[in-house]
Each structure stands twice: as C-alpha cells, then as structure tokens.
Amino acid sequence: MGRPPTYAVLSGLPQLINLGFDGIGVAMIGRNHPIGIIVAAIFFGGLMAGGRVMQFSPGVPLELVRVVEGVIIVTLAVPELRNMLGSFRRQFAKKKVYDGS
Numbered sequence: 001m002g003r004p005p006t007y008a009v010l011s012g013l014p015q016l017i018n019l020g021f022d023g024i025g026v027a028m029i030g031r032n033h034p035i036g037i038i039v040a041a042i043f044f045g046g047l048m049a050g051g052r053v054m055q056f057s058p059g060v061p062l063e064l065v066r067v068v069e070g071v072i073i074v075t076l077a078v079p080e081l082r083n084m085l086g087s088f089r090r091q092f093a094k095k096k097v098y099d100g101s
Contacts, residue, residue, distance in 0.1 A: 021069075022044055025072065026041050029044075050065070
C-alpha cells in the first residue's frame with residue numbers, strides 16, 4: 001500500500017492564498033445571489049487570468065489586479081456605508097428630539 005500521498009496537500013496549499021479575500025469580493029459583487037455569484041466569480045477569474053497574462057508585459061505588475069479588486073470592493077461598500085450612516089443619523093436625531101422635550 002505505501003504511504004498516503006502527502007504531496008497533494010503540500011503542493012496545493014500555495015494555491016489557496018488570498019481565496020478568502022476573493023470570496024468576499026465575489027459575494028459582494030454577486031450580492032449573495034447564486035447567479036450573481038457565478039457571474040462575479042467568472043469576472044474575478046478573468047481578472048486573475050488577465051493579470052497573469054499582463055504580467056508578461058513590461059512594467060505591469062500582478063498586484064495591479066489586486067488594486068482593481070480593492071477599488072471595486074470599496075466602490076460597492078460605499079453605498080452601504082452611506083445607508084448605515086444615514087440610519088445612525090436619523091436615530092440620533094430622533095433621540096435628540098426626544099431628549100430635548
């Protein structure tokens with residue numbers, strides 16, 4: 001029988017780097033909808049594959065893909081942040097009115 005194939009686990013671990021960050025981005029772009037997540041995953045996969053191809057061009061680092069992903073995630077997070085801040089302001093304004101009377 002022999003030893004179990006430990007090489008499969010050890011050789012696959014370096015490929016798991018940044019999967020959590022990509023998963024969060026895919027879920028945000030897809031708005032947690034199954035079809036949206038599939039489309040977002042294809043989009044992120046295209047970004048990563050395109051980034052690897054662009055890396056062969058002179059002066060284009062692979063980190064540029066991460067910057068683009070970060071900009072997309074921040075852009076999607078800003079409207080939700082505005083909604084949260086608006087609700088906090090409304091609650092604070094109501095509380096201030098009740099405290100003053």
